[in-house]
Amino acid sequence: MKFFLDTADIAEIEEAASWGALAGVTTNPSLYARVGGTLAAFPEHISRICALVNGPVSAEAVGVTREEIIREGRELSALASNVVVKIPTTVEGLAATHALATEGIRVNMTLCFSVPQAILAARSGARYVSPFVGRFDDISEDGIEQLSLIIEALANYDFSDVGVAKENVEVIAASIRSAQHVTQAALLGADIATVPFNVLKKCVEHPLTTNGLAAFEKDWEKVKNL
Numbered sequence: 585m586k587f588f589l590d591t592a593d594i595a596e597i598e599e600a601a602s603w604g605a606l607a608g609v610t611t612n613p614s615l616y617a618r619v620g621g622t623l624a625a626f627p628e629h630i631s632r633i634c635a636l637v638n639g640p641v642s643a644e645a646v647g648v649t650r651e652e653i654i655r656e657g658r659e660l661s662a663l664a665s666n667v668v669v670k671i672p673t674t675v676e677g678l679a680a681t682h683a684l685a686t687e688g689i690r691v692n693m694t695l696c697f698s699v700p701q702a703i704l705a706a707r708s709g710a711r712y713v714s715p716f717v718g719r720f721d722d723i724s725e726d727g728i729e730q731l732s733l734i735i736e737a738l739a740n741y742d743f744s745d746v747g748v749a750k751e752n753v754e755v756i757a758a759s760i761r762s763a764q765h766v767t768q769a770a771l772l773g774a775d776i777a778t779v780p781f782n783v784l785k786k787c788v789e790h791p792l793t794t795n796g797l798a799a800f801e802k803d804w805e806k807v808k809n810l
C-alpha cells in the first residue's frame with residue numbers, strides 16, 4: 585500500500601517527503617481553505633506541491649456542470665505532469681471524468697460512498713476512486729466495512745479498457761482518521777491510503793518503540809560512564 589498525504593500544507597508535505605515514503609498528495613477545497621489559500625493563489629499553490637512530490641497530486645475541480653468541471657480539469661492538468669484532477673462522484677462528475685479520461689487526463693473520483701458509485705467511477709475512466717472511511721464512522725456506520733465492499737467489488741473486474749493509458753483503477757482509502765484505519769485499509773488491500781499528517785505521525789509511533797528507545801538511551805549512559 586502506498587501512502588499519500590491528505591493536506592494542502594506545504595510544510596507538512598516537505599516534512600513527509602523527507603521521510604521517503606510519500607507517494608502522492610490529495611487536496612480538497614476544505615484543506616486549501618484551512619491553510620488560508622486564496623482563489624488567485626490556487627494554481628501556484630498546486631504547482632508548488634507538484635514540484636515537491638514525486639507522485640500524483642490531486643487538485644479538486646469545484647465546478648458544478650460538466651462543462652465547468654472539464655474546463656477546470658484541463659486547466660489543473662496543465663499545471664504539472666503529476667496533477668490528477670479530483671472530481672466528486674455525481675452525474676456531472678462522471679460525464680466530466682469520461683471526457684477528461686478520453687483526453688488522457690487522470691481523474692480521482694472523490695466523495696465515493698457506495699459500490700455502485702465506485703463501479704461507475706471506474707467505468708467512466710477514473711484512474712483513482714476514493715472511498716471515504718471516517719465520514720461513515722461520523723454517522724455511526726462502519727467505514728471500513730464500506731471500504732471492504734468497494735475493494736472487493738472493484739477487484740472482480742478489469743477496468744483498464746476504459747482507463748488512461750490502459751492502467752487499471754486504484755483505490756485510495758480516504759477520510760482516514762487513525763493508524764487503526766491505516767492497518768485495516770492495508771489488510772483489505774487498498775492500493776493507497778491518503779492520510780492527514782497527524783495520522784502519518786501516529787503511524788510511526790508505538791509505545792514499545794518509545795519505551796525500548798528510552799531503555800537503550802539509559803543503558804548507553806551507563807556504557808559511556810564506565
Ligand code: G3P
Nearest residue numbers: 590610718719758759760
Ligand atoms: O481527501 C478527502 C478526505 O480524505 C477527507 O477526509 O477527514 O475530511 O473526512 P475527512
